[in-house]
Amino acid sequence: MAAGQEGPRARYREQTRSEIKDTALRQLAESGAGALALTRVAKEMGLSGPALYRYFAGRDDLLSALIRDAYDDAAAAVADAAAGAEEAGQNPRARLHALGGAYRTWAAAEPHRYLLIQGAPVPGYVAPDDTRDRARAVLGPFLPLFTDGSPGASVSALVTEMEAWLAADAGVAEWVARYVSDTRRSAYGLAGAVLVWAQLHGSVGLETAGQFTRMGHRGDTLLAAQLDLLADAFTLD
Amino acid sequence: MAAGQEGPRARYREQTRSEIKDTALRQLAESGAGALALTRVAKEMGLSGPALYRYFAGRDDLLSALIRDAYDDAAAAVADAAAGAEEAGQNPRARLHALGGAYRTWAAAEPHRYLLIQGAPVPGYVAPDDTRDRARAVLGPFLPLFTDGSPGASVSALVTEMEAWLAADAGVAEWVARYVSDTRRSAYGLAGAVLVWAQLHGSVGLETAGQFTRMGHRGDTLLAAQLDLLADAFTLD
DNA sequence: TGTACATCAGTGAACGCGCGTTCACTGATGTAC
DNA sequence: TGTACATCAGTGAACGCGCGTTCACTGATGTAC
Numbered sequence: 383m384a385a386g387q388e389g390p391r392a393r394y395r396e397q398t399r400s401e402i403k404d405t406a407l408r409q410l411a412e413s414g415a416g417a418l419a420l421t422r423v424a425k426e427m428g429l430s431g432p433a434l435y436r437y438f439a440g441r442d443d444l445l446s447a448l449i450r451d452a453y454d455d456a457a458a459a460v461a462d463a464a465a466g467a468e469e470a471g472q473n474p475r476a477r478l479h480a481l482g483g484a485y486r487t488w489a490a491a492e493p494h495r496y497l498l499i500q501g502a503p504v505p506g507y508v509a510p511d512d513t514r515d516r517a518r519a520v521l522g523p524f525l526p527l528f529t530d531g532s533p534g535a536s537v538s539a540l541v542t543e544m545e546a547w548l549a550a551d552a553g554v555a556e557w558v559a560r561y562v563s564d565t566r567r568s569a570y571g572l573a574g575a576v577l578v579w580a581q582l583h584g585s586v587g588l589e590t591a592g593q594f595t596r597m598g599h600r601g602d603t604l605l606a607a608q609l610d611l612l613a614d615a616f617t618l619d
Numbered sequence: 620m621a622a623g624q625e626g627p628r629a630r631y632r633e634q635t636r637s638e639i640k641d642t643a644l645r646q647l648a649e650s651g652a653g654a655l656a657l658t659r660v661a662k663e664m665g666l667s668g669p670a671l672y673r674y675f676a677g678r679d680d681l682l683s684a685l686i687r688d689a690y691d692d693a694a695a696a697v698a699d700a701a702a703g704a705e706e707a708g709q710n711p712r713a714r715l716h717a718l719g720g721a722y723r724t725w726a727a728a729e730p731h732r733y734l735l736i737q738g739a740p741v742p743g744y745v746a747p748d749d750t751r752d753r754a755r756a757v758l759g760p761f762l763p764l765f766t767d768g769s770p771g772a773s774v775s776a777l778v779t780e781m782e783a784w785l786a787a788d789a790g791v792a793e794w795v796a797r798y799v800s801d802t803r804r805s806a807y808g809l810a811g812a813v814l815v816w817a818q819l820h821g822s823v824g825l826e827t828a829g830q831f832t833r834m835g836h837r838g839d840t841l842l843a844a845q846l847d848l849l850a851d852a853f854t855l856d
Numbered sequence: 857t858g859t860a861c862a863t864c865a866g867t868g869a870a871c872g873c874g875c876g877t878t879c880a881c882t883g884a885t886g887t888a889c
Numbered sequence: 890t891g892t893a894c895a896t897c898a899g900t901g902a903a904c905g906c907g908c909g910t911t912c913a914c915t916g917a918t919g920t921a922c
Contacts, residue, residue, distance in 0.1 A: 437898095497739050501739040502653075577844060581818075632864095670867075
């Protein structure tokens with residue numbers, strides 16, 4: 383078989399891998415996080431348990447694949463929103479709402495996948511190495527939103543910590559540089575991104591954990607308020 | 620046995636119940652959330668598995684007891700901080716930091732207990748009815764902090780939703796009334812409390828999930844920034 | 857103060873369950889000549 | 890175009906594990922007289 387050319391077997395193989403992941407996600411959605419069981423996935427697909435070992439090295443390997451996919455999907459949702467906001471020529475505050483809203487929409491539509499990447503660590507499972515890079519890909523488009531305004535007193539301590547972090551960690555500096563051209567404003571972008579991350583996790587995390595069901599507010603209103611607080615602190619607009 | 624008077628058996632019984640809960644918490648701390656196993660708890664205590672059924676009706680009963688205790692502990696930590704702030708005559712912004720900091724300190728010291736009450740729902744476990752009341756007890760002391768200032772434009776939509784909620788739900792109105800005397804300002808307090816809840820969950824939740832380990836900032840700096848954003852929005856001080 | 861009885865903590869065996877994973881194998885499918 | 894071979898998807902049996910929970914029981918401890 384020539385390199386780059388894939389026979390029908392390879393195609394079928396990839397298709398079955400996808401079907402396994404889809405089935406696993408459906409079961410995760412129904413039975414709750416941490417309930418990923420290879421044998422149950424196999425049974426639902428009409429296969430025997432050991433058959434799945436043709437496609438994944440084991441339970442942890444399947445879990446890792448699901449986590450990678452979830453990060454990539456979330457990153458794509460945010461990147462799409464960023465591209466749309468760019469095209470529409472929106473101001474930073476509107477972009478913040480567009481990006482944050484896209485993230486929340488993705489998470490609310492598939493809470494089990496959100497829990498996979500942000501929830502409590504699954505017992506006995508060790509996250510793969512590339513997790514950090516994928517998390518950064520999600521947050522990247524938020525970085526340039528915070529470089530135009532000037533951060534207020536409420537976030538100055540955090541900005542100081544970000545400056546120290548940038549100076550000490552070449553990896554994070556390189557990541558920020560991919561999204562922020564003016565290095566003098568890197569710390570602003572980074573502080574904003576970290577805050578966005580926490581704000582998002584606040585409302586979206588509570589919402590996906592099902593804590594809003596008996597409460598008299600909508601998830602998007604709460605998130606919008608949180609993001610506006612942030613925009614205020616950076617005097618965006 | 621006369622009513623109200625407890626013999627030595629009852630005392631021993633209560634003591635063993637406590638020891639079971641302590642052991643379960645220690646294992647939860649070591650093995651991660653969702654890993655509560657009656658038989659393992661029994662083994663560590665040098666007991667046989669069935670012995671625990673003298674003290675708890677089953678696994679779910681033990682889990683419910685742990686959750687109740689965690690809520691009560693968190694509520695006590697916040698209430699203590701509120702009493703201390705009252706005594707010191709602090710202004711609302713300082714009180715917000717004191718209360719939020721107390722909550723974070725509690726959660727950071729015992730992340731497994733925090734995950735018990737805020738983390739993803741444990742598969743196959745149904746939360747007891749009184750959970751909502753206990754969650755409200757934690758947030759209650761935050762309510763009066765937001766009734767002095769005037770909420771800005773960023774939170775006005777949320778305040779409107781809170782007014783509707785208060786009008787529609789007598790239970791929540793009664794809860795708010797226990798902490799806020801001026802009913803015209805109930806919605807401010809409630810909006811602030813809901814935002815506090817989300818802000819706390821944002822940084823504390825990420826911190827307890829272990830997401831800060833490779834990041835260049837401290838959990839308390841991030842939380843302080845988030846709480847200051849909130850104080851700004853309500854023009855506290 | 858002593859004795860008979862009731863209470864209750866704790867045991868060990870057992871049941872049934874679902875799980876991850878291994879192993880030797882069978883049979884179909886694609887491929888090289 | 891046909892045949893021999895290699896590849897690989899999938900099976901079924903098996904192993905060992907830990908789990909929640911039940912049941913009939915034993916023995917110690919507190920209590921009533």
